[in-house]
Amino acid sequence: MSHAEPLVRFSGVQKTYDGVQLVVRSLNLDIQRGEFLSLLGPSGSGKTTTLMMLAGFESPTAGDILLDGAPITSTPPHKRNFGMVFQNYALFPHLSVGQNVAYPLTVRKVSKDDQAKRVAKALDMVRLVGMADRLPSQLSGGQQQRVALARALVFNPQLVLMDEPLGALDKQLREHMQIELKELHQQLGVTFVYVTHDQSEALTMSDRVAVFNEGVIQQLADVSSLYETPSNRFVAGFVGDSTVLVGKLEIRAGSAALVLPDGQRLAGVNVNAAADGARAEACVRPERIVLHPASSAPAGQVLRATVSRAIYHGDHLRLMCDVGAGQSLATVRLALSSVGASALPQPGDAVGLEFPPGSTRIYTAPALH
Known part of the structure; x- marks a missing residue:
């Protein structure tokens, strides 16, 4: 078998609970050996159902799930050799x-001897030495x-599946655990599949992220591509912050621009090949917008604005x-190291906002409901 073959392959997988609405539609997804893959999306987007089908707790309505090239759709959960970590820990209180x-x-x-060695090693791995009797x-x-994580790793699983495992923790502890989990993943080289609705968590930890919406993967990419080059309007809005400007798409000599209601033009990248004249939205990351004092703002891709x-x-x-x-209001991220305290913009100040064409990504506007 070639080493390049994925560890897990979802092939045409669908899931419906009522025979009418598809919670997961025609899912094709390859999970590579040793990667940290996050399934990211809003509630009801199909990410947890996908994880539960991989775990064996749910069966696909159609399609196949392959592990190492062999179908596992009918293999019961306890025979899949996967570690599982849930949000509620699911520990036995009396043990x-x-x-x-x-x-x-x-x-x-x-x-028993082997158990004792492996338990000691697993507790050491998650920094709980000396806690075994509690x-x-x-x-x-x-x-x-951490106990739930040690339990998921102790039998050397091929795959560790995690469903919002840090959701119940406070912000500071959650951020600390994200770094620990990522370090542990790098040490062990085990494949991690991680479900979250928290985009910063997905960006912090993952090698790749699959962004789900309405049962479909909208984009599957490494974290920098996901942030810098969202492939559609949903991903641009769901991953990271964006300033969104609304207007009409104008195509001249192959170049695209968003024409605002007041007639100003902002050149940009026509991501989904929208048609000339279409209602469109431009999305720009806050740190990509260049702030100028109103008195010295250059001509071109600059909008006059008030803080x-x-x-x-x-x-x-x-x-x-x-x-x-x-x-809607434009959001600009201004690094404090780049300006003196006396030059900090104040509410009411007039400024010029420059939108670099390469960072101005234009999408067809979502349909009006």
């Missing part, structure tokens, strides 16, 4: 930490999540700017 971690080994009839109720939420709010974020200011013409 000690050590017994919880040993549980998958007990089920697999591993000898009960889950004696641990913090972060420690309980509405300045929000302090420590290392940068987030400026909300009114560009008029019936548009």
Whole structure:
């Protein structure tokens, strides 16, 4: 078998619960060996159903799931050799930490000596040495999540599946655990498939991200491509912040521009080959917009604006700017290292906002409901 063959392949997989509405539609997805793949999307987008079909807790209505080239659609969950970590930890309250971690080994009839070695190694891996005799109720939420992780890793699974595993933790602990999980993944080289609706979590941890909406993968890409070159309007809006300007697409000599209601033109990239004259939206990342004092703003891709709010974020200011013409506020990220304290824009200041053509991505506007 060629090494390039994916570890897991979803081929034409569909899932419906009521025979009418497809929760997952015609899913084709390859999961590579050793990668950290996140399934990202809003509630009801099909990401958790996809994970549950891979785990074996749900069966596809159509299509096949292959592991190492062999179909596993009819293989029961306990025979798939996958580790699972859930948001609610699912620890046995009456068993000690050590017994919880040993549980998958007990089920697999591993000898007591071997169990003790593997449990010690797994607890060391998640930094819980010395905790084996405690009960889950004696641990913090972060420690309980580590126990669940140790239990998922203790039997050397081919694949570790995680469903919103950090959702119950507070922000600081969640961010700390994200870094730990990523480090652990790099050490072990095991394939991780991770479900989240938190885009910053997906960007922090993943090698690749599959963005789901309405049962369909909208884009599957590495994190920088996902952020810098969203392939459609949904991804541009769901992953990261964007300033969105509304207008009409104009194509001249093969070059695209968004024409705003007041007649101003902003050149940009026509991402989905929208037709000339179509209702369109331009999305630009806050850090790509260049701020100029109104008095010295260059001609060209510059909109006159007024600062509405300045929000302090420590290392940068987030400026909300009114560009008029019936548009929503433009968001600009201004690194504080690039301006002196005396030159910080204040609410009410007139400014010029420059939209670089290469960063101005134009999409067909979503249909009006």
